[in-house]
Amino acid sequence: xxxxxxxxxxxxxxxxxxxxxxxxxxxxxxxxxxxxxxxxxxxxxxxxxxxxxxxxxxxxxxxxxxxxxxxxxxxxxxxxxxxxxxxxxxxxxxxxxxxxxxxxxxxxxxxxxxxxxxxxxxxxxxxxxxxxxxxxxxxxxxxxxxxxxxxxxxxxxxxxxxxxxxxxxxxxxxxxxxxxxxxxxxxxxxxx
Ligand code: HEM
Ligand code: HEM
Numbered sequence: 001x002x003x004x005x006x007x008x009x010x011x012x013x014x015x016x017x018x019x020x021x022x023x024x025x026x027x028x029x030x031x032x033x034x035x036x037x038x039x040x041x042x043x044x045x046x047x048x049x050x051x052x053x054x055x056x057x058x059x060x061x062x063x064x065x066x067x068x069x070x071x072x073x074x075x076x077x078x079x080x081x082x083x084x085x086x087x088x089x090x091x092x093x094x095x096x097x098x099x100x101x102x103x104x105x106x107x108x109x110x111x112x113x114x115x116x117x118x119x120x121x122x123x124x125x126x127x128x129x130x131x132x133x134x135x136x137x138x139x140x141x142x143x144x145x146x147x148x149x150x151x152x153x154x155x156x157x158x159x160x161x162x163x164x165x166x167x168x169x170x171x172x173x174x175x176x177x178x179x180x181x182x183x184x185x186x187x188x189x190x191x192x
Contacts, residue, residue, distance in 0.1 A: 007173060007174060007175045008081045008082050008083035008084065008085055008175060009081070009082050009175050009176045010078075010079045010080070010081060010082075010175070010176050010177060010179075010180035011079050011080050011081070011082055012079050012180070013079060013179070013180050013181075013182075013183070014078050014079050014180055014181055015072075015076040015077075015079075017072045017076065018069070018072060018073060018076060018078065019181055019182070019183070021065060021068065021069040021072060022069075022181060024065065025062060025065050025066060025069060025104070028058060028061065028062050028065070029062060029104070029155075029159070031058060032055060032058050032059055032062060033152070033156060035051050035052075035054050035055040035058065036051075036055060036152065038051050039051040039052060039055065053123075055111075056111065056112075056115060056122050056123075057122075057123075057124050057125060059107065059108045059111050060108050060111075060112065060122070060124065062104060062107075062108060063104065063105055063107070063108030063109070066101060066104040066105055067105065070101060070105075078180075079180050092165075093165070096158055096161060096162055096165070097162075099158060100155065100158055100159075100162070103151055103154065103155040103158070104155070106151065107148065107151055107152060107155065109133075110144055110147055110148045110151065111148055112130070112133055113133045113134050113144050114141055114144035114145050114148050116132040116133050116134045116135075116136070117134050117135075117136060117137050117138075117140045117141035117144055118136065118138075118141045119136035166178050166181075
C-alpha cells in the first residue's frame, strides 16, 4: 500500500488572546442573530423594544471586540503551518476571514447610523446616549435598514461556510485546524 499523503498541520495552538476573542465574538454574534430573529418574530411592541435594546449595545461590543481582535491578530499572528497549505485553500480562507472582519466592523456602524436615521439615540448601559452619527431621515433610514439586513445575512452565510470549512479541515482533511483554535495544538502526529 502506498504511504499516506502528508497533510500540513498547524504548529501548536494559536495565541490564547486570539482563541479567547474568537470564541467570545462567535458567541456574541450568535446571540446577536438570536436577538434579531426573536425581534422579527415578536408581536408585542414592548418586547421588540427590549430585544432591540439588547441588540444595539451587544452589536457595538462586537464591533469594539473585533477592532481589538484585529490589533491582537496583527501583533501576534496565527500558529504557522508546518508546511505551506495549497494556495487555493489559503486564498479561500483569507477571503472568508477578511470579509468576516469587514462585516463585523461595518455592521455595527451601519446599525448605529440606521438607529440615528430613525431618530433614535443609542444608549450604552452605564454610559448614556451616544452622539448621533446622522440627523433623522426616514428615506436614509430605510436604505440603511436594507443594507444592515443584507450584510447581516451575508455574514450569516459566511459563518455557515466557515463552520463547514472548519469541519472539513478537522474531520476530513484531519489537519488539526480546529484543535489549534480550541484549547490545544493539533493532537495527532502528522502523517508522513
Ligand atoms: C459564529 C461566528 C464566527 C465568526 C464571526 C468567526 C470568525 C472567524 C474569523 C474572522 C477567523 C479568522 C481568524 C484570524 O485570521 O484572525 C476565524 C478563524 C477560525 N474559526 Fe471562526 N468564527 C465563528 C465561528 C466559528 C465556529 C462555530 C467554528 C468551529 C466550528 C470556528 C472555527 C474557526 C477555526 C478553526 C479558525 C482558524 C482558521 C485557521 O486556522 O486558519 N469559527 N473565525
Ligand atoms: C455584528 C453586529 C450586528 C449584527 C450581526 C446585526 C444583525 C442584525 C439582523 C440579522 C437584523 C435583522 C435584519 C432583517 O430585518 O432582515 C438586525 C436588525 C437591526 N439592527 Fe442589527 N446587527 C448588528 C449590530 C447592530 C448595531 C450595533 C445596531 C445599533 C446600534 C443595530 C441596529 C439594528 C436595528 C435598529 C435593527 C432593526 C431594523 C428594523 O427595524 O427592521 N444592529 N440586525
